[in-house]
Amino acid sequence: MPYLTIAFPVFDPIAISLGPIAIRWYALAYIGGIVLGWIYARALIKSERLWGGPAPISLPQMDDFILWVTLGIIVGGRTGYVLFYNLPFFIQNPAAIFKLWEGGMSFHGGFLGCVVAVMWFARHNGISILSLGDVVTAVGPIGLFLGRLANFINSELWGRVTDASWGVIFPNGGPLPRHPSQLYEAFLEGIVLFTVLAVMIRMGALKRPGLILGSFIAIYALARITGEMFREPDPQLGFLWGGLTMGMLLSVPMIFAGIVLIVRAWRSTGTAAK
Numbered sequence: 001m002p003y004l005t006i007a008f009p010v011f012d013p014i015a016i017s018l019g020p021i022a023i024r025w026y027a028l029a030y031i032g033g034i035v036l037g038w039i040y041a042r043a044l045i046k047s048e049r050l051w052g053g054p055a056p057i058s059l060p061q062m063d064d065f066i067l068w069v070t071l072g073i074i075v076g077g078r079t080g081y082v083l084f085y086n087l088p089f090f091i092q093n094p095a096a097i098f099k100l101w102e103g104g105m106s107f108h109g110g111f112l113g114c115v116v117a118v119m120w121f122a123r124h125n126g127i128s129i130l131s132l133g134d135v136v137t138a139v140g141p142i143g144l145f146l147g148r149l150a151n152f153i154n155s156e157l158w159g160r161v162t163d164a165s166w167g168v169i170f171p172n173g174g175p176l177p178r179h180p181s182q183l184y185e186a187f188l189e190g191i192v193l194f195t196v197l198a199v200m201i202r203m204g205a206l207k208r209p210g211l212i213l214g215s216f217i218a219i220y221a222l223a224r225i226t227g228e229m230f231r232e233p234d235p236q237l238g239f240l241w242g243g244l245t246m247g248m249l250l251s252v253p254m255i256f257a258g259i260v261l262i263v264r265a266w267r268s269t270g271t272a273a274k
Helices: 027-044 059-084 087-092 094-100 105-126 129-153 183-204 211-228 246-267
Strands: 006-008 014-018 021-024 167-169
Touching: 006 211, 014 027, 021 027, 027 129, 059 087, 059 105, 059 129, 087 129, 105 129, 105 246, 129 183, 129 211, 183 211, 211 246
Parallel strands: 006 167
Antiparallel strands: 014 021
């Protein structure tokens, strides 16, 4: 039976080129996610109705936090990729750890980097760790959505071989059509997750510190596990224990952590915890 395929659009991985300076789509995804997330975070903080009074975080504090969370994403994301996905290579080539322009970032590592940034900044500024975490994770799906689109544009992290009519033949993915799993993940981790959290916020979730944070963690983990069912495993790892992928294994603990935070928030009186 012949495959029905969709031709992969021809994208230049470099979005903007100014002489010797080249800005790639993936870099723009990070920049766009941080800027749009910052704008949305400020809008949430300014709305006293959503918090049941003044937000426990001020606008100047959120502005200062942007640098912290950016460093957390980059350092954590790269560290996570090195440790979880390609440690033997980086042991043999330690200088490659710092070549971020060659790609290689881990969401789970980036998330842990954000957790460290949130805890550090909140402690040093006397604000609620859980409330700051709620704001950060409320805006997180924006960056996830843009990042997955950049993965598609870069023809990376493609899916498993399929005979579905929407299968895509990626330039570096072999001759057979594959699931455009980057777009599946952009939909689940970006649009669906953002929508669910936004609805929860409109219903008063920010009044229970940790509820949005816990919901983000649990729902993202479920979305990631679902996406991994269609995504080709990293070639240096392949399928791991029980046919699971590294992305699945790293996501399972997040489900339980998210549930714990949701239960804790639901039982709280609504007082911002530190």
